[in-house]
């Protein structure tokens with residue numbers, strides 16, 4: 001099995017960052033926080049699947065930080081960073097799938113193909129949020145949080 005190359009831009013499931021969630025929750029942006037949270041859970045599943053496959057192939061599974069943690073607290077900047085990371089992961093997993101195919105490892109190839117599809121989905125969801133912010137401004141996020149405040153028993157219109 002070929003391990004994905006995590007380039008300098010940083011990508012892959014090892015780059016999970018939970019810090020944004022606290023900032024988004026603190027800013028009252030629950031829906032965007034939940035999107036990051038759901039994505040992070042899928043990424044944790046990726047780590048598990050990769051580790052299981054590496055161990056099955058009698059390799060050594062090791063989880064290390066791919067780079068320093070960046071403290072990004074502005075929602076638009078978070079989404080832009082996330083888009084870059086998701087694209088980086090797609091590129092890495094695509095290359096890994098091709099390498100597995102070239103080395104007659106169809107099972108690992110399928111694993112990387114499935115991970116690539118997940119990353120494509122993450123990219124799409126983040127891109128939609130960023131597009132909406134660019135179209136409607138940060139009011140878009142504010143309106144989302146107003147909805148969640150109502151759902152949580154917060155201020156509601158009559």
Ligand SMILES: [Fe+2]
Nearest residue numbers: 086118119122
């Ligand atoms: Fe992802």
